[in-house]
Amino acid sequence: MQKKWLIPSIVGLIIICIGxxxxxxxxxxxxxxxxxxxxxxxxxxxTNDQVLDLKSIIHESEKFVVQIEGHNEYxxxxxxxxxxxxxxxxxxxxxxxxxADVIYVRTANAxxxxxxxxxxxxxxxxxxxxxxQLAGPNFLKLEKDMSPEVGDEIIALGSPHGFQNTVTLGxxxxxxxxxxxxxxxxxxxxxxxxxxxxxxxxGPLISRTSGHVIGINSVGTKDxxxxxxxxxxxxxxQAEKWSNEVDSSELKFASTTEVLNHYEPEQLKExxxxxxxxxxxxxxxxxxxxxxxLFGSDIQSELSYVDFxxxxxxxxxxxxxxxxxxxINNNQVKSIVRVTIESKPTNxxxxxxxxxxxxxxIGLENDQFRILEIETx
Numbered sequence: 001m002q003k004k005w006l007i008p009s010i011v012g013l014i015i016i017c018i019g020x021x022x023x024x025x026x027x028x029x030x031x032x033x034x035x036x037x038x039x040x041x042x043x044x045x046x047t048n049d050q051v052l053d054l055k056s057i058i059h060e061s062e063k064f065v066v067q068i069e070g071h072n073e074y075x076x077x078x079x080x081x082x083x084x085x086x087x088x089x090x091x092x093x094x095x096x097x098x099x100a101d102v103i104y105v106r107t108a109n110a111x112x113x114x115x116x117x118x119x120x121x122x123x124x125x126x127x128x129x130x131x132x133q134l135a136g137p138n139f140l141k142l143e144k145d146m147s148p149e150v151g152d153e154i155i156a157l158g159s160p161h162g163f164q165n166t167v168t169l170g171x172x173x174x175x176x177x178x179x180x181x182x183x184x185x186x187x188x189x190x191x192x193x194x195x196x197x198x199x200x201x202x203g204p205l206i207s208r209t210s211g212h213v214i215g216i217n218s219v220g221t222k223d224x225x226x227x228x229x230x231x232x233x234x235x236x237x238q239a240e241k242w243s244n245e246v247d248s249s250e251l252k253f254a255s256t257t258e259v260l261n262h263y264e265p266e267q268l269k270e271x272x273x274x275x276x277x278x279x280x281x282x283x284x285x286x287x288x289x290x291x292x293x294l295f296g297s298d299i300q301s302e303l304s305y306v307d308f309x310x311x312x313x314x315x316x317x318x319x320x321x322x323x324x325x326x327x328i329n330n331n332q333v334k335s336i337v338r339v340t341i342e343s344k345p346t347n348x349x350x351x352x353x354x355x356x357x358x359x360x361x362i363g364l365e366n367d368q369f370r371i372l373e374i375e376t377x
Contacts, residue, residue: 057155057211058167059285062108062278064140065203067159068092068115068129070100080158080203081105081129082213084142084236088134089243091235092202093218094120094127095182102254105131108165109278109294110271110369112260116251119242125184125218126235128242130251140204141212144233148172148190148207148214156194156217156227158203164274169208170194170227177228181219189218189228196220196227205229256367261331269325271369272333272362276323279371280339284318296370316351317342320358332363332372 064083068090069076079096083089090105097103103115111133118128148154149172156168174191192205196217205215215229263271275294282291288309295303322338337358344351361373 052209052211054155054208056285057206057208058157059281059287060211061140061155061157061204061206062165063290064134064138065157065165066090066105066107066131066134067164067199068096068202069104069106070097071102071104072099073101075099078159078199079201080199080217082157082202082204083131083134083139084213084239085139085243086135086137087243087248088131088136089118089239090115090129090131090134091216091239092127092129093125093216094122094184095125096202097127097129103129104254104256104259105129105134106164107134108274109290110274112256112368114253114256116253118246118251119239121238122183123185124230124235124238125181125186126216126230126239128239130243130246130248132248132253142232142236143207143210143212143214144236146207146210146212146214146233147231148175150175153208154192154194154214155206155208156192156196156200156203156229157206158196158200158217163199164270165277166200168194168200173226186218186228186230188234189230190215192217192227192229193225194227195225196229200227260364260367263331265327268327268331268333272325272335272360273323275362275369275371276320276335276337276360280318280320283312283315286313288312294371295374296365296372299371299374314343314345315341316344328361330363332361335360335362 066081068079068081077096077100079092081090081092084091097117098120104112105115106112113131113133115129115131118130120127152172154170154172158166170193172190173193176188177191178187197220200217203217204213205217207214213232215231217227217229220227279291279294282288292305292308318339318341320337320339324336326334328334339356339358340353341356342351342353356376359375360371362369363372365372
């Protein structure tokens with residue numbers, strides 16, 4: 001009788017041992033093996049968690065950052081500002097425009113427009129001006145509820161000393177700073193390591209993480225080592241109130257014609273430089289639409305947007321140097337640029353690099369600077 005149950009027991013024990021060995025073997029292999037996730041939904045979620053590309057943040061933000069020129073009988077004050085709604089309204093510092101009889105703004109692509117004051121604070125250093133030509137569905141996004149912490153990375157954009165499209169990187173180095181300067185009270189402002197100098201005032205302080213505006217760059221120390229920025233959540237309610245209460249028909253705008261037709265040669269060259277920078281930056285970042293809009297009507301009538309995009313869609317990397325500007329007749333500038341282009345032709349595995357000399361003719365068309373001619377060998 002014992003033999004009858006002994007043999008099945010031994011067989012059962014052997015089966016259990018084999019099962020345990022198989023289980024532990026599979027367990028070890030499962031954790032040791034690197035798993036490749038091919039699910040596109042998972043890939044997309046991982047991509048969205050990555051930090052935004054710095055160049056993309058800067059390029060997209062610069063479209064809505066302007067240089068502001070306030071003129072009166074005695075002086076010209078230069079500052080910065082940024083478009084924050086679909087009416088073409090621009091937030092800036094009050095001290096930039098408070099004494100101006102005439103206000104003009106210059107965009108990153110060298111367009112030039114008159115502006116009018118929508119609202120001006122006599123306590124907080126904040127103002128809103130309007131440029132109807134900049135109205136549209138696109139503008140800088142604001143972090144209305146965000147309070148950054150000390151150590152958070154930031155980007156400051158503006159036009160220090162008249163150098164438009166200047167970018168300064170830094171961190172939030174302090175918070176809740178309180179002081180007064182020239183009759184304006186600065187309460188709970190951010191202290192930043194990015195320099196704020198003449199011309200930076202009114203420009204946006206942008207979160208490196210989100211790419212959205214968190215403050216208005218306002219003042220800096222004399223040695224340039226510390227800057228201060230007004231939190232956007234402290235003033236946005238007032239800015240939106242002014243914007244909603246004022247109709248453009250109630251505002252008085254200056255004429256641009258007289259100013260545009262009396263440019264000094266150096267200013268013409270600077271405008272050409274802005275346009276060329278913006279054109280090539282658009283191609284590098286694959287923003288073909290904005291690059292194409294820089295062309296004058298003659299070029300656009302001969303070159304469709306589809307063909308233009310096709311010409312540059314193969315560009316992998318682009319760099320340029322040795323820019324030469326020459327002022328010619330009728331407030332126009334001839335610019336010659338040596339461009340190094342790395343491209344990957346369709347259906348080719350390897351890229352190729354070539355140097356191309358571009359010749360631009362840049363001048364006024366409908367009161368705006370545009371690329372009137374473009375030639376390559």
